[in-house]
Amino acid sequence: MxxxxxxxxxxxxxxxxxxxxxxxxxxxxxxxxxxxxxxxxxxxxxxxxxxxxxxxxxxxxxxxxxxxxxxxxxxxxxxxxxxxxxxxxxxxxxxxxxxxxxxxxxxxxxxxxxxxxxxxxxxxxxxxxxxxxxxxxxxxxxxxxxxxxxxxxxxxxxxxxxxxxxxxxxxxxxxxxxxxxxxxxxxxxxxxxxxxxxxxxxxxxxxxxxxxxxxxxxxxxxxxxxGVNPTPGHVNPMRPVVRLDATIVQVREVSEGETVGYGGAWGTSRPSRIAIISLGYADGFPRAAGSSRQQTGADAMIHGHRCPLAGRVSMDLIAIDVTDLPDGKVKRGDIASLVNDEIDLDEVASHAKTIGYEVLTRLGQRYRRVYIGG
CATH class of the missing domain: 3.20.20.10 (Alanine racemase)
Incomplete structure (x- = not known):
């Protein structure tokens, strides 16, 4: 059975x-x-x-x-x-x-x-x-x-x-x-x-x-x-349609001078708190939107604050630097939003050096789709 x-x-x-x-x-x-x-x-x-x-x-x-x-x-x-x-x-x-x-x-x-x-x-x-x-x-x-x-x-x-x-x-x-x-x-x-x-x-x-x-x-x-901007360089005349949210599965303390993620591409310059979310490039989020010592990556919204991605986007997980949020503010089970009213598809695309079309159409089937309105 x-x-x-x-x-x-x-x-x-x-x-x-x-x-x-x-x-x-x-x-x-x-x-x-x-x-x-x-x-x-x-x-x-x-x-x-x-x-x-x-x-x-x-x-x-x-x-x-x-x-x-x-x-x-x-x-x-x-x-x-x-x-x-x-x-x-x-x-x-x-x-x-x-x-x-x-x-x-x-x-x-x-x-x-x-x-x-x-x-x-x-x-x-x-x-x-x-x-x-x-x-x-x-x-x-x-x-x-x-x-x-x-x-x-x-x-x-x-x-x-x-x-x-x-x-x-x-x-x-x-x-x-x-x-x-x-x-x-x-x-x-x-x-x-x-x-x-x-x-x-x-x-x-x-x-x-x-x-x-x-x-x-x-x-x-x-x-x-x-919701992708049809008039690049000008205010988007379209309303946002999609929102991408992921669950924080762990918050960890990382000492100054340590690296985060594959290849050690990003490192801490201070004692840091890193939130790990259950989302990655297998879900269609662009790998190129991650960060390194040389390149600022995309952001996520957590409790109404922008927090930068820390290191490379991996297959199933993304690390986010939440050090600037109050200690204890971010915890396991909280939600991080990667596409929303403030961080739109075009912004994510710019960090990944691609276009909003590609970001939108690559968002995979592993997440839960929620429809509102209609």
């Missing part, structure tokens, strides 16, 4: 997702471009926040169009919402057209072979479900070339009637001074003139803030929905 356990939390850390803040961010983005439909990008398990609860909250708020990367992600939304519009960004995998039709998913067609396969399927199966056409304007990743797009205009029937949305993706929207933005905006404007009957979609999270020239018919915000 399987052994039953008492109803306690066996995880060392918890990720709290504020669905009300998420919805508020979607509404704020929508209000920024009132003449456009505001969709939601919920790929990568809604950037680590849970694709089902996130899409449910957004659907209840009025969002009807979702963008994902894979068929498996689309299926999770379809299981909850039969009338949601779901685009699959990574294109049409060979031989999957009938899967798209069965789920009423919309492929984002980004190459001539994809377009040809979709056109043949629609003709053979008399399928009239919709799709999007992705044309590259400067990212050099997915998408038809400008020349290939122009050739579709010349060839009668080359573009299936099921294609109703024209898309491209901005490469440098988070840097308004980058000249590539103007180049891509101009190229997309010309594409829309070639395909006047198609709706247009260009703006990602940061693109929403570049102005009306990027808005077109459908906005595609992703990371901004989850």
């Amino acid at each position: 399987a052994k039953s356990f008492p109803q306690i939390d066996f995880t060392g850390a918890s990720l709290t997702i504020d669905l009300n803040a998420l919805v508020a961010n979607w509404r704020a983005l929508s209000a920024h471009a009132p003449n456009s439909e505001c969709a939601a990008v919920v790929k990568a398990d809604a950037y680590g926040c849970g694709i089902t609860p996130v899409s449910n909250a957004l659907f209840a708020a009025g969002c009807r169009t979702f963008f994902v990367a894979h068929i498996s992600e689309a299926a999770k939304i379809r299981a909850e919402h039969q009338d949601a519009i779901i685009y699959i960004l990574n294109g049409l995998l060979p031989g999957t057209s009938r899967v798209y039709a069965a789920g009423n998913f919309r492929p984002v067609l980004g190459s001539m072979p994809e377009l040809e396969e979709w056109r043949a399927f629609c003709h053979a199966d008399d399928w009239t479900g919709e799709a999007a056409l992705h044309v590259d304007t400067g990212m050099q990743r997915l998408g038809l070339s400008l020349a290939e797009a122009a050739s579709l205009v010349q060839e009668q029937g080359a573009l299936p009637a099921s294609v109703t949305l024209l898309m491209s993706h901005l490469a440098s929207a988070d840097d308004p001074s980058n000249g590539l933005n103007a180049k891509q905006i101009g190229r997309f404007r010309e594409l829309r003139e070639l395909f006047p009957n198609l709706r247009g979609s260009l703006a990602n999270s940061s693109g929403v803030f570049l102005g009306p020239d990027t808005h077109h018919d459908v906005l595609r915000p992703g990371v901004a929905l989850y």
Whole structure:
């Protein structure tokens, strides 16, 4: 007989997702471009926040169009919402057209072979479900070339009637001074003139803030929905959505001149108190956010005070210097918060020399997810 356990939390850390803040961010983005439909990008398990609860909250708020990367992600939304519009960004995998039709998913067609396969399927199966056409304007990743797009205009029937949305993706929207933005905006404007009957979609999270020239018919915000700043260098217009907390499992006294953690990368310059929390890079917290003698690392909030990480982040544990808090203030079982209203994802990312996207999407499954609102 399987052994039953008492109803306690066996995880060392918890990720709290504020669905009300998420919805508020979607509404704020929508209000920024009132003449456009505001969709939601919920790929990568809604950037680590849970694709089902996130899409449910957004659907209840009025969002009807979702963008994902894979068929498996689309299926999770379809299981909850039969009338949601779901685009699959990574294109049409060979031989999957009938899967798209069965789920009423919309492929984002980004190459001539994809377009040809979709056109043949629609003709053979008399399928009239919709799709999007992705044309590259400067990212050099997915998408038809400008020349290939122009050739579709010349060839009668080359573009299936099921294609109703024209898309491209901005490469440098988070840097308004980058000249590539103007180049891509101009190229997309010309594409829309070639395909006047198609709706247009260009703006990602940061693109929403570049102005009306990027808005077109459908906005595609992703990371901004989850609280990452879409306007680097300026005050974040988004509300924080996630909070990452971990349990302190031990507080230890460390003498002056001792080292802490792997490699002895960080050492004490005074008698110190070190709190050890049950969280590490196996939980997705970036190893590079640790500290050394040469580099200041990220902070944690404990009892309302900022406390610096002490040494390297290890697989399951992180050391935090709590010496400046009153003796006895920090004890086993207390909570340290690594992402919160004061220490946001972008701050953690800056210490790890990466971006908020990576920090958010890497937060693993070992913690306990707590949803509030929605």
